[in-house]
Amino acid sequence: MRIQTSEDLDSIRKKGLQKIQPGGIRIGVGTSSCGIAVGGMALYNLLDEIIQTKNLDISLVKTGCIGFCKEEPIVSVSIPGKALVLLRKVKPDDVERIISLALHGDVPSDRVLCTISDWDHITGNLVYGNEFDTFPEYGEIPFFAHQKKVILRDSGLINPEDIDEYIGIGGYFAAYKALTSMKPDAIIDEVKRSGLRGRGGAGFPAGLKWEITKKAPGEEKFIVCNADEGDPGAYMNRNEMESDPHMLLEGMLIGAYAMGVSEGLIYIRAEYPLAIERLMVALDQARTYGLLGKNIFNTGFDFDIRIATGAGAFVCGESTALAASIEGKTGRPRLRPPRLTEKGVFGKPTDLNNVETWCNVPVIIAKGALWYSSIGAKGNTGTKVFSLVGKVDNIGMVEVPLGTSLHSIIYDIGNGGALGKEVKAVQTGGPSGGCIPVRLFDTPVDFESLNQVGTMMGSGGLVVMDEDTNMVDIARYFINFASGESCGKCVPCREGLKHMLLILNRIVAGKGTRQDIELLRELAETVQKTSLCGLGQTAPNPVLTTMQYFKEEYDDLISPEA
Amino acid sequence: MDEKRLDEIIEKYSYPAGRTLGVLREIQIQERHIPIDTLKLVSEKLDLPLSELFALVTFYSFFSLKPVGEHLITVCMGTPCHVKGAEKILETLEEHLGLSGEVQDGKYLQTTPDNKFTVEIARCFGACSMAPVLHVDGELYGYVTPERIPDILEMYGWKR
Numbered sequence: 001m002r003i004q005t006s007e008d009l010d011s012i013r014k015k016g017l018q019k020i021q022p023g024g025i026r027i028g029v030g031t032s033s034c035g036i037a038v039g040g041m042a043l044y045n046l047l048d049e050i051i052q053t054k055n056l057d058i059s060l061v062k063t064g065c066i067g068f069c070k071e072e073p074i075v076s077v078s079i080p081g082k083a084l085v086l087l088r089k090v091k092p093d094d095v096e097r098i099i100s101l102a103l104h105g106d107v108p109s110d111r112v113l114c115t116i117s118d119w120d121h122i123t124g125n126l127v128y129g130n131e132f133d134t135f136p137e138y139g140e141i142p143f144f145a146h147q148k149k150v151i152l153r154d155s156g157l158i159n160p161e162d163i164d165e166y167i168g169i170g171g172y173f174a175a176y177k178a179l180t181s182m183k184p185d186a187i188i189d190e191v192k193r194s195g196l197r198g199r200g201g202a203g204f205p206a207g208l209k210w211e212i213t214k215k216a217p218g219e220e221k222f223i224v225c226n227a228d229e230g231d232p233g234a235y236m237n238r239n240e241m242e243s244d245p246h247m248l249l250e251g252m253l254i255g256a257y258a259m260g261v262s263e264g265l266i267y268i269r270a271e272y273p274l275a276i277e278r279l280m281v282a283l284d285q286a287r288t289y290g291l292l293g294k295n296i297f298n299t300g301f302d303f304d305i306r307i308a309t310g311a312g313a314f315v316c317g318e319s320t321a322l323a324a325s326i327e328g329k330t331g332r333p334r335l336r337p338p339r340l341t342e343k344g345v346f347g348k349p350t351d352l353n354n355v356e357t358w359c360n361v362p363v364i365i366a367k368g369a370l371w372y373s374s375i376g377a378k379g380n381t382g383t384k385v386f387s388l389v390g391k392v393d394n395i396g397m398v399e400v401p402l403g404t405s406l407h408s409i410i411y412d413i414g415n416g417g418a419l420g421k422e423v424k425a426v427q428t429g430g431p432s433g434g435c436i437p438v439r440l441f442d443t444p445v446d447f448e449s450l451n452q453v454g455t456m457m458g459s460g461g462l463v464v465m466d467e468d469t470n471m472v473d474i475a476r477y478f479i480n481f482a483s484g485e486s487c488g489k490c491v492p493c494r495e496g497l498k499h500m501l502l503i504l505n506r507i508v509a510g511k512g513t514r515q516d517i518e519l520l521r522e523l524a525e526t527v528q529k530t531s532l533c534g535l536g537q538t539a540p541n542p543v544l545t546t547m548q549y550f551k552e553e554y555d556d557l558i559s560p561e562a
Numbered sequence: 563m564d565e566k567r568l569d570e571i572i573e574k575y576s577y578p579a580g581r582t583l584g585v586l587r588e589i590q591i592q593e594r595h596i597p598i599d600t601l602k603l604v605s606e607k608l609d610l611p612l613s614e615l616f617a618l619v620t621f622y623s624f625f626s627l628k629p630v631g632e633h634l635i636t637v638c639m640g641t642p643c644h645v646k647g648a649e650k651i652l653e654t655l656e657e658h659l660g661l662s663g664e665v666q667d668g669k670y671l672q673t674t675p676d677n678k679f680t681v682e683i684a685r686c687f688g689a690c691s692m693a694p695v696l697h698v699d700g701e702l703y704g705y706v707t708p709e710r711i712p713d714i715l716e717m718y719g720w721k722r
Contacts, residue, residue, distance in 0.1 A: 034691050037702035069691030222579075232640030235688035265579050270587050270624045271687060273700075308580025309587050311622035314685065328582030328610075330621040345579060389642040389690040396691060427641065461690075463641045477644050481685065484668075487621075 002290030004298040009167065009176055012289070016168020019059070020126065020158060021078070025102045028063035028076040030156055032242040033274050034235075035065055039092070040073040046095045058102065064243020066156025067397035068113070068143055074156070077107050082131040084157075086138075088113035107132070114138045121153050123170025123366050143394045146412045148375065150383045151359050152399045155243035160278050163285035166246040172291060174365040178254045179297045182365075187258035188214065191361065193369035195381035200226055200317070200354030201429065201458040203447035209351055212341045214259045216349035221261045224345065224352045225252060226322060227268035227275070230314040231430025232481065234461030236385040237355040239397050241268075241275040244359075245282035249305060251358035253291065254365055256303040259351060264305035267326055270312060279307060314431070314485035318533045319344075319352050321487065332487045333533035354459065356385060377403030380446035385460055390427075392464035393418045400445070407441040410464060421466040425549070429458030431478045431485075432538030434545030435471060454545045456538070471550040472557055475543045476504040482539035493536030496527035500543065507557050517554055521547060563593055563600045572607055582608065586618060586625060594634060595626045623669070623685070630680035631673045633718045635698050640686030642693035647708075651694050654708040655681055658715060678719065 003009050020026070029035070029044040044062060051058050066074055071088035077098065078084045085107045087098065097108050112135045118127040139145050149155075158165040166172070178187050192207030213221060225248065229237040241248060252264050268276055283305060286292045294302045313331045315321050321331035323345045344350020360382060364372045373381040380402035386409065388398050393415040400409060406426060410416065417423040425435045428445075434455030436443065443449050447457050465474065483497035503520045506512045524540035524547075531537045547554060571588045575581040585604060589596055596619050605612040619625040637643075637652050656663045659679055661672045673680040689695045692704025696714075703714055712722060 033687075033702065034689055034704070037689060037692060037695070037704050072691075229688060230685070232644075232686035233642050233690050234686075235690055238688045267580070271684065306577055306579060309584055310624075311583050311587060311618075312624035312685070313622050325583065326579050328578075328580075328618070329614075330617050387690055389693065390645050430641070461641070463645065463690075465645055469645055474645070477641070481639075485685070 003172075004290065006176060009173065012164055012167045013170070016162075016164035016166070018168075019162065019165055020168050021080075022059045023080055024057050024059060025080075026059045026061065026078040027098070027102070028061050028078075028157070028159070030065050030072060030074040031062040032065035032239055034069050035072050035074070036274070038072045042092060043073055043075065043090055043095060046092055047099070050095065050099055056099070056103070058099065061159040062161060063157060064155045064160045065239050065397065067152060067239075067399075068394070069396040070394055071113055074113065076157070077102055078128060079105050082129045083115035083117045084119070084128045085115050085132060085135065086113040087111040109135070114141050114144070119157065121157075121169040122150065122363055123173060124168070126169065142415065143396065143413055146408060147399050148383050148401050149399050150363060150375065151240065151247070151356060151385050152243070152397065154247065155239065158244070160243050160245055161281050163246055163282065163289065166244070170366070171246055171362070172250055174362040175250050175253045175291070176297055178365050179257050179299050179301060184214070184258045184260060187254060187365065190369050191258070191364055194364045194372040195369075195379065196357065196360050196364060196372070197380070197447065198354060199356035199360070199384065199459070201432070201456060203457060206353060206357050209341060209353070210255060210259050213261070213349055213351035216341055218349050220263070220348050221259065222345045222348055222350040223252060223256050223259060223261045223264045224322070224326070224350055225264070225266040225355055225358055226317065226352055227266050227272075227355045228310045228316050228322065229269060229272075229355070229459060230317045231459050231461050233387065233389055233427070233463040234430060234459050235387050236397060236460045238272050238275050240355055240359055240385070241272070242278055245278050246286070247359045247362060248355055249282055249286055249292070251361035252305060253296070253303060254361050255351070255353070255358065257301055261351070262302045262304070264303060265308050265326060265345065266305060267308050267310060267316075267322055269310045276307065276309065283307070313487075314481075315487045315533070315535050318535060321533070322352065323350060330487070332489045333535075335532065356460075376401040377444065377446055379448070384445065384457070386462045387460060388414050388462050388464070390462075390464040391418045391421060391466040391469065392416070392423070402446050403444045405441065406436065406443050406445060409445065409462065410441065414464065417464070417466045421468065423464055424467055424469060425465045425471065427463040427465065427474065427542070428461070429456040429541070430461050431482050432456060432534065432541060433458050434541045435465070435474060435549065436545070437549040454548060455541060471546045471553045472504070472508055475546045476501065476508055478542035479504055479539065482535065486535065490532035490536065492527045492530040493532065493539065496523055496531075497536070497539055499523060500527070500540070504543070507554065510557055510559060512558050514558060517547075517558070563589060563597060565603060567592070568600060568603055568607070582610065582615075582618065583622070586615075590625050595629045597629075598627065626669070626671060626682075628671055630671070630682075631677045633679050633699055635679060635681045635696060636684050637681065637696045638687045638689070638694065639683045640690060640693070642690040643686075643695060646693045648694045650708055651696065651706055651711065652681075652683065654711045658711060658720070679715075
């Protein structure tokens with residue numbers, strides 16, 4: 001059926017809610033890429049087999065990821081009237097027990113991570129129940145307690161392959177509101193007032209970019225979602241797309257209407273097969289409901305989204321390289337201006353936003369700019385999703401208001417170093433970012449503060465390093481990465497990084513001299529100042545920050561006679 | 563790749579944005595490399611110079627012109643994997659499979675003489691929570707240790 005009226009949307013909402021809370025037992029298995037890799041799909045298949053053969057009245061679904069990667073595979077059990085229970089580190093041997101206990105209104109207590117008695121999906125609220133109060137509540141688990149879930153509000157709780165569930169908790173209502181009751185300019189204004197800044201790393205005001213694209217002369221325009229998440233150590237976007245793909249599609253739909261654009265593209269890396277698959281499913285379902293295609297919500301507005309895959313080139317995160325790649329060319333950046341908003345994909349004005357930026361849009365429209373801007377800090381509103389990885393105890397996907405300190409993320413949520421080791425630094429911003437030492441962990445995580453300490457927000461990878469990590473080796477690692485990913489167009493990046501790598505190799509091998517360190521610094525500054533695009537301009541950051549904060553580690557590697 | 567299958571792939575990509583890389587991606591996935599003859603066919607069918615396509619398959623790391631062995635092992639070299647010992651994982655693989663670790667044409671791709679295993683590296687799978695990670699034929703293995711490598715290899719017919 002096509003959804004045209006608010007009644008249509010309401011009826012699907014009821015249907016979706018019925019799926020999430022079917023009035024019987026519902027078991028959800030976390031099956032995003034990481035869940036699958038630790039056996040999530042095997043658990044799903046086992047559960048399915050038992051339910052089928054015994055013909056049990058249990059609804060079994062695949063869910064996305066709730067973010068506590070360390071505890072995967074996570075299975076959720078919902079028994080009518082009782083709190084939703086999250087089970088941790090579930091093994092195939094537990095499956096029979098989970099089912100038989102559930103049929104008796106119980107759960108395997110030794111596997112319980114926590115319970116959820118009610119959940120605020122922000123666009124809708126779900127009440128489960130209060131029983132199982134001997135187990136810890138969701139908010140009592142430190143990993144969860146210090147987070148604020150806005151973008152990840154549905155992740156791990158709904159079935160990402162079923163549009164009904166997304167609508168069931170209020171999905172696509174913001175799009176309905178926008179398309180049927182708001183003027184395009186009012187939407188842009190709302191996004192501007194929300195203070196939303198680009199989540200890809202640069203932090204450009206999203207509403208302003210929309211306005212510029214809208215005003216750009218030309219009939220044919222594109223909106224593009226950058227899902228090429230190339231930073232090593234970052235997987236927020238993968239998770240967002242695997243766990244809640246419709247949030248992205250709804251955000252793009254609202255943006256397209258606001259900018260008056262009818263063609264949308266998602267540029268996604270080929271290394272994310274499951275995210276591509278789930279997006280394809282989501283696109284098909286949205287088209288079936290008429291949420292993409294012609295005459296959406298009977299408003300006369302047409303819009304569709306297509307997928308363009310990348311092929312493993314870090315530089316394609318740069319906007320002009322990304323546009324070239326979509327056109328089927330090698331991803332080599334060109335000089336800006338003209339910016340993409342003027343001359344983008346196939347020379348047409350193009351608005352490019354990151355996955356997470358788009359995901360912020362539905363909630364801004366649903367709850368309003370005022371509500372949104374009350375989260376986070378002044379000039380840095382809203383939340384940001386981070387992948388907290390490396391040598392930290394609680395590894396996972398975390399979402400916090402912008403302005404939260406690194407200390408809070410790494411110690412309150414992450415519980416400090418893994419295996420009782422001392423944390424030494426955190427690396428933010430991927431190959432373009434820098435390493436921040438523990439003594440600066442009071443730094444609030446916002447776009448400006450991170451720049452001030454020599455690094456950047458980037459897309460959201462936080463790689464924790466401990467006492468065993470050699471910071472010079474980390475600098476070398478990133479220069480090796482950037483040098484390999486340099487497109488080769490401009491000399492400072494192509495040659496400069498190569499020579500920085502040679503020097504770093506010498507230093508790490510214990511053959512470096514004092515002169516090498518000076519030369520390395522000089523080269524780093526030259527590459528930073530003279531490269532054509534962001535890749536080269538930021539590639540020296542890991543070297544400069546480690547030289548600034550961990551100079552003694554460089555000195556230790558220089559032999560005295562040198 | 564036979565022409566009929568290629569036509570089926572190309573048919574799916576009628577829309578110009580993302581077409582060329584999309585077609586090449588599907589060839590790479592199905593054939594596990596890009597055969598040069600197929601590339602020539604693509605050149606004819608999409609009406610693109612072969613030189614341009616050659617530039618693409620050598621620029622983007624997802625593509626490879628060289629065929630791979632029976633089983634393809636991809637070791638992730640992302641930052642979290644690096645700090646958790648990915649290099650040691652790669653070395654251990656090289657040791658067990660008798661590979662030299664040399665990089666040719668700027669690309670790390672090595673096949674055992676019996677054509678059983680090919681080892682390549684990737685910049686990041688985005689499976690960072692389980693670092694260090696590797697793929698074998700698309701199957702993801704997390705929390706890999708050098709000690710676990712022989713067990714993993716044995717599952718694919720390798721003998722100690």
